[in-house]
Amino acid sequence: MNTDLDNVIAAISDPTRRAIIGRLARGPARISDIAAPFPMSLTGVCKHVRVLERAGLVRRTREGRENTLELSAEPLREVARWILQYEGFWNTRLDRLEQFFTSKQEK
Secondary structure, eight states: OOHHHHHHHHHHTSHHHHHHHHHHTTOOEEHHHHHTTSSSOHHHHHHHHHHHHHTTSEEEEEETTEEEEEEOOHHHHHHHHHHHTTHHHHHHHHHHHHHHHHHHHHO
């Protein structure tokens, strides 16, 4: 696995960061609006946002004192591609399991 993919997987491993991504999937938002539903300080949310930024999942724009965040979903596509490499493996395993249970029912 490459470092970029490692950073993205590490970033999405946290439920707070996944919730931030979910919110940003609906459209850009001010960081204060992103922080509102979380039971932590704005500083705590900003730390999560920085992790997402380092992973390339979030872009920040500043206008004066206002920070707006926007989702950059391309790194998630890379994670999906990596995961899909194993789809054949799991399909084969599930097919074998189905055959096992079918043969048990026939006996």
